[in-house]
Every structure is written in C-alpha cells, then in structure tokens.
Amino acid sequence: MRSKRCFALFAAMITLLRCTLPRQFLVSAAGEGCCTVLMEADSGVVLDGSSYDQICGAGSLTKLMTVYLTALAINEGRLTAESIVLAPAAAQEQKGAVIWLETGDKISVGDLLKAVIIGNANDAAVTLACAIGGTERQFVMDMNSAAFTLGLRNTRFADATGNSAENTSTPRDIALLCRALLDFPDLTPIFTTWRDFVRDGATELVSENTLTKNYGGLLGFKAGHGDASGYTLAVAAEREGFCCIAVVMGCADEDGRFAQGKSLLAKGFAGYTVTTPDFSTEFMKPVSVRHGMDAAVLTEPQALFSAAVPKGESISCVVILPQYVEAPVARGDVIGRVAFYCGNTLLYDTALCAAADIERRNFGDAFALLLGNMFK
Secondary structure, three states: OHHHHHHHHHHHHHHHHHHHOOHHHHHHHOOOOOEEEEEEOOOOOEEEEEOOOOOEEOHHHHHHHHHHHHHHHHHOOOOOOOOEEEOOHHHHOOOOOOOOOOOOOEEEHHHHHHHHHOOOOHHHHHHHHHHHHOOHHHHHHHHHHHHHHOOOOOOEOOOOOOOOOOOEEOHHHHHHHHHHHOOOHHHHHHHOOOEEEEOOOOEEEEOOOOHHHHOOOEEEEEEEEEOOOEEEEEEEEEEOOEEEEEEEEEEOOHHHHHHHHHHHHHHHHHHEEEEOOOOOOOOOOOEEEEOEOOOEEOEEEOOOOOEEEEOOOOOEEEEEOOOEEEOOEOOOOEEEEEEEEEOOEEEEEEEEEEOOOEOEOOHHHHHHHHHHHHOO
16 A cells, blocks of 8 residues: 555656656656757658657747748738837837837837847747737737648647747647748848847847858758757758758757757758659559540649659659549549659659540430441
C-alpha cells in the first residue's frame, strides 16, 4: 500500500512538472534535443529534419503569422505600406523588444513591418494587430483561422507577439507558414536586412538573424529566443532555382541554431536536385465510357510540378483510374489521380482529367449505330 502511495505521489509530481516547466526542458528531458525540418519550398515535401512534428514553444516565430496577415491585408487592398495607423494603448504596455511607441503615436504600416521583422518589436506587432483586426483578441482569432487554412494543424496562437508561452507550433508548421510568406516577394528586402531605421531615423533596428549579413541566396525569415521557446530560427534560401526552408526550434544554444540551419540548407543544396516527372499519357489505357458517343476517353494530368529528389534517384508514379465513367463527359472533368513518389516518399499527386468531350448517346444515336452495324 505504501509503495502505491509513493508511486501516486511521484506521478503527481511528474504531472505538475510537465505543466510548469518551459517546453524546451520537456523536449530535452525526452532526449529529443531541438526540433528541425528541411522543406522543399515549391512542393512542401520534407527532405530532412528531426522531430519536426514535435509541438514546441513558437516564441517570436509567432510574429511570422502577424507579418503574413499584414501582407495579406496589403495584397487585398485593405492597407498599404504607406498607410498611417495609430498606436493603441496596448502598444505602450509591451515589454522586451520595442520601438517605444506611445498611445496615439502615428506610424506607417511599412515602418511597423520593418520593426516587427528586423527589430522583433512587440509594440509594433500589437499595433499591426489592432490596425487589422480592430483588437488583438480578434486578430489572434484571425491568426488561428489562417493557420488552419494553411494546414498548420499543430499550431496555436495566443497573441500577436509570441510573448505568451501558449503560442505553440512545430517545425513543419512553421515551414508551411514560411512557404506562404514566399508568395509576398515585396517582403524579401525587409526579411534580408540586418540593420535599418524607423521613425524618421530616430530608432535603430538590428536583426537577430545574423544570416542576413552574408548568407548567399537568403530569402528570409526570422530568428528569436525566449524562456518558453529556447532559441529559434526559420530561414529560406535559393540556389540555382532550388528553394529550401529550414526551421530550428527549442535549441539551447544561440549559435547552434544558425549552425543547424546552415547545415540543413547545405544538405538540401548538395544532396537534392529539382526535376519534373517524365510522365506521358501516350501509353495509358483509355477509360471506357458507358452510354457515350465514343466508347472511351483519354486522360491527361491536370498539372505537373517540379519536385526535389535525392541526386541519382528517380521518380515513380501510381495511377488510379476507374474501370468506366458514365457519359456525358466534359473535357477537364476529373476522372482519376496520379501520385508521384521517390522511393516510399510521396512527392505530390494531381488529378487526371478527361482529354475530350464525350456526349451521351440518346435513343436516336443508338438506333443509327445499330443500323450502321447491321449494314456493314
């Protein structure tokens, strides 16, 4: 009985520790170390990494979603980089990295983006959140909605800054967010700037991401640190048309995150090549069409994309088509799918569509066909 009580007490202590310790200690205790991913940007295929679906503290990488929603608002015409917004009272209350905004201060959206991306400024992030969402609370709801839309299934945002320990994500999810940010090339000059000024030159910004100084082909994104997140890094770079994204989360060492990030990118550029599947429908069997003016229809892929594969490896495919379809058939109708693999890794799949229109055969057509066959 005594041993059972001791075991129960021990279990309760472990549960309490798991609820109170920062997440990086939990990861270390599990023997997993920091979590990483290397992703090919065009397809979103994971090329390398460790524990990339492990939930970690997001820390200041949270601000990447704040930047994404701001870029989306600009793209949709709700704001411009020149739009002047007012700093809310919540901005003045922010601690840590700030540009010393006071309630009612006027500042451009462009300067706020610089402050968030380069200077990691919390007051700038809150100001953008209120300018777009009305309140930070509503903006956080928009952040989580956008996360779901982008396929970030293991991500939860609690604020616009990343200060809360409740901001959590995974390396794979952050990499997917970075993929979305690549759709806004106007952000690249900001993401790749090490030092700049805002507020008419009165406030200096210096990026924590030291790769912005000299890493060739860099496209962005962000480095950060915090008690609940450890040291973090999300970067994208391009060499000879091949773009890779590397994410490091929960790292215990400031310089180690950069070493791991560069090592992952180097693996991508040295070990992989981009190729388009050599897929031809010339030898594919047509799909039978029931009650159609023609007995069968050819199919063609909806789209073919390039994909990253290990150098020396080839791409195979798996085709899924029905035995028959019912007429009428319109060109472009989805009939089946084709999936492309490198070994056991799914690169991507795409639809197989009808290559021609096939009208449905009516009674008159059937009768004419019958007569034609009788007098052959």
